[in-house]
Amino acid sequence: xxxxxxxxxxxxxxxxxxxxxxxxxxxxxxxxxxxxxxxxxxxxxxxxxxxxxxxxxxxxxxxxxxxxxxxxxxxxxxxxxxxxxxxxxxxxxxxxxxxxxxxxxxxxxxxxxxxxxxxxxxxxxxxxxxxxxxxxxxxxxxxxxxxxxxxxxxxxxxxxxxxxxxxxxxxxxxxxxxxxxxxxxxxxxxxxxxxxxxxxxxxxxxxxxxxxxxxxxxxxxxxxxxxxxxxxxxxxxxxxxxxxxxxxxxxxxxxxxxxxxxxxxxxxxxxxxxxxxxxxxxxxxxxxxxxxxxxxxxxxxxxxxxxxxxxxxxxxxxxxxxxxxxxxxxxxxxxxxxxxxxxxxxxxxxxxxxxxxxxxxxxxxxxxxxxxxxxxxxxxxxxxxxxxxxxxxxxxxxxxxxxxxxxxxxxxxxxxxxxxxxxxxxxxxxx
Amino acid sequence: xxxxxxxxxxxxxxxxxxxxxxxxxxxxxxxxxxxxxxxxxxxxxxxxxxxxxxxxxxxxxxxxxxxxxxxxxxxxxxxxxxxxxxxxxxxxxxxxxxxxxxxxxxxxxxxxxxxxxxxxxxxxxxxxxxxxxxxxxxxxxxxxxxxxxxxxxxxxxxxxxxxxxxxxxxxxxxxxxxx
Numbered sequence: 133x134x135x136x137x138x139x140x141x142x143x144x145x146x147x148x149x150x151x152x153x154x155x156x157x158x159x160x161x162x163x164x165x166x167x168x169x170x171x172x173x174x175x176x177x178x179x180x181x182x183x184x185x186x187x188x189x190x191x192x193x194x195x196x197x198x199x200x201x202x203x204x205x206x207x208x209x210x211x212x213x214x215x216x217x218x219x220x221x222x223x224x225x226x227x228x229x230x231x232x233x234x235x236x237x238x239x240x241x242x243x244x245x246x247x248x249x250x251x252x253x254x255x256x257x258x259x260x261x262x263x264x265x266x267x268x269x270x271x272x273x274x275x276x277x278x279x280x281x282x283x284x285x286x287x288x289x290x291x292x293x294x295x296x297x298x299x300x301x302x303x304x305x306x307x308x309x310x311x312x313x314x315x316x317x318x319x320x321x322x323x324x325x326x327x328x329x330x331x332x333x334x335x336x337x338x339x340x341x342x343x344x345x346x347x348x349x350x351x352x353x354x355x356x357x358x359x360x361x362x363x364x365x366x367x368x369x370x371x372x373x374x375x376x377x378x379x380x381x382x383x384x385x386x387x388x389x390x391x392x393x394x395x396x397x398x399x400x401x402x403x404x405x406x407x408x409x410x411x412x413x414x415x416x417x418x419x420x421x422x423x424x425x426x427x428x429x430x431x432x433x434x435x436x437x438x439x440x441x442x443x444x445x446x447x448x449x450x451x452x453x454x455x456x457x458x459x460x461x462x463x464x465x466x467x468x469x470x471x472x473x474x475x476x477x478x479x480x481x482x483x484x485x486x487x488x489x490x491x492x493x494x495x496x497x498x499x500x501x502x503x504x505x506x507x508x509x510x511x512x513x514x515x516x517x518x519x520x521x522x523x524x525x526x527x528x529x530x531x532x533x534x535x536x537x538x539x540x541x542x543x544x545x546x547x548x549x550x551x552x553x554x555x556x557x558x559x560x561x562x563x
Numbered sequence: 564x565x566x567x568x569x570x571x572x573x574x575x576x577x578x579x580x581x582x583x584x585x586x587x588x589x590x591x592x593x594x595x596x597x598x599x600x601x602x603x604x605x606x607x608x609x610x611x612x613x614x615x616x617x618x619x620x621x622x623x624x625x626x627x628x629x630x631x632x633x634x635x636x637x638x639x640x641x642x643x644x645x646x647x648x649x650x651x652x653x654x655x656x657x658x659x660x661x662x663x664x665x666x667x668x669x670x671x672x673x674x675x676x677x678x679x680x681x682x683x684x685x686x687x688x689x690x691x692x693x694x695x696x697x698x699x700x701x702x703x704x705x706x707x708x709x710x711x712x713x714x715x716x717x718x719x720x721x722x723x724x725x726x727x728x729x730x731x732x733x734x735x736x737x738x739x740x741x742x
Contacts, residue, residue, distance in 0.1 A: 155678070155732040156648070158656050163665030163709075163737040200666060230708060257711040290667055291701030475670055493670070539666060
């Protein structure tokens with residue numbers, strides 16, 4: 133009887149609701165590029181270790197770097213909540229916080245040498261827990277665990293994968309005759325050298341499958357290209373042709389590379405299999421073609437060329453060799469690369485003497501300059517396309533690396549010591 | 564002996580000076596960064612202003628059309644009332660717009676529709692009900708937050724006017740109009 137009446141009742145209710153006048157409609161067109169205010173509270177630690185108290189700072193720094201969040205200052209708060217029941221929602225709303233992250237750390241395992249982190253993401257407006265997760269690990273892994281927590285928060289609130297548990301690689305000039313290629317956490321922590329050389333190393337490029345790094349070395353007294361396996365350390369001399377061998381760029385499937393040779397005359401683009409076989413010239417022109425980069429669809433290569441007098445960015449269809457000019461703003465545009473969705477072009481824009489990192493929306497062709505220069509170099513997208521890694525000159529004219537968010541709101545240096553950094557690259561998302 | 568002490572003092576002073584200089588450059592760097600942020604925000608605000616003006620123009624057109632429509636059907640709403648109604652609709656629109664974070668809605672044009680029921684105080688009764696999703700969860704959530712965050716919404720004192728506004732349909736196009 134009850135189940136029979138229910139639909140009837142609902143129809144009756146709908147009729148009542150529909151009986152009034154038609155609804156007023158308010159249209160809200162557009163929006164802002166704002167940052168989500170979030171409070172990341174220190175986790176309650178049953179066995180306090182100083183390093184573990186830093187976990188909330190690692191999480192807050194990650195979110196801050198992305199440019200999509202603004203961690204709020206909690207230094208004035210006296211009573212930290214550790215779970216949803218302890219959160220005073222009106223107080224946190226008054227601090228303009230939209231979300232709050234709380235948690236606790238417990239020692240587990242036979243001799244308490246493991247830890248379990250139980251944390252929650254809580255929505256201040258809806259007054260409810262959005263996520264609640266427990267993670268286990270070694271206390272020494274606290275940074276990795278914190279990065280993973282930040283990734284989970286990022287993905288939940290932005291819908292995109294976070295990149296806080298990824299790696300970067302960079303070349304450091306230790307002194308006049310010592311160069312090292314380092315791998316480190318994306319924020320510069322835990323650096324370890326994978327190549328040491330007396331000669332300069334440039335243009336490191338991480339393969340999309342994460343296994344290898346291609347780079348240009350001057351150890352043969354001229355630029356040649358090596359591909360090195362990161363795990364085994366084994367390396368292959370990919371290109372040592374007549375003239376210069378430079379600017380390696382991986383295809384999206386990691387099976388091929390685009391490279392630049394001065395084999396026949398000036399710089400021209402070739403494609404080559406990752407094992408060094410099957411080399412082919414891409415186009416034949418009298419102008420310089422260089423800095424190739426693959427589109428995510430694998431069918432086009434973007435590159436810079438001087439064919440129009442100034443340096444501009446073009447794309448070429450790999451099958452038909454048809455070329456289309458892409459950039460038009462500014463004196464020179466160089467060093468192209470594409471966002472993982474293929475919708476944004478990242479490059480260096482030179483206007484009035486200074487080189488700045490810029491992005492162009494390939495649908496609207498609108499250009500947004502992300503940095504102020506004047507000597508910015510080698511920009512590369514984070515694997516989710518939300519941040520850019522690039523090198524810049526600091527006040528002492530030393531070359532440094534940093535990230536800038538693609539909304540241009542957050543430029544953050546990466547601290548990897550005082551030595552000059554030649555170039556850097558960003559590894560893919562972990563599998 | 565004295566000489567050595569003097570030298571040490573000098574050295575100390577030099578160290579102090581170097582430290583101060585370091586602090587100064589640090590400060591200058593921070594100032595520069597602050598300036599940068601301000602500039603970007605200014606730029607974004609300018610862009611917002613432009614969008615606002617365009618939006619207002621569009622609203623004006625819409626208001627005109629509505630007025631013409633209303634004038635055409637004399638028996639519906641009193642003409643003097645419709646100006647007030649449009650005013651409150653614009654105020655509500657403005658307050659919610661401030662909170663829409665379009666960065667969470669991707670790059671392609673999307674559309675979302677919500678229905679809300681309001682108290683005379685401008686607070687929501689129950690939740691904002693999503694009628695049409697953007698099909699991007701982070702976008703749906705961001706727009707819902709924008710509505711919740713805008714409470715209390717501006718509401719008229721007049722009871723008859725309130726009855727027209729107490730139930731609203733909100734249509735969002737965070738990345739601009741869909742063609």
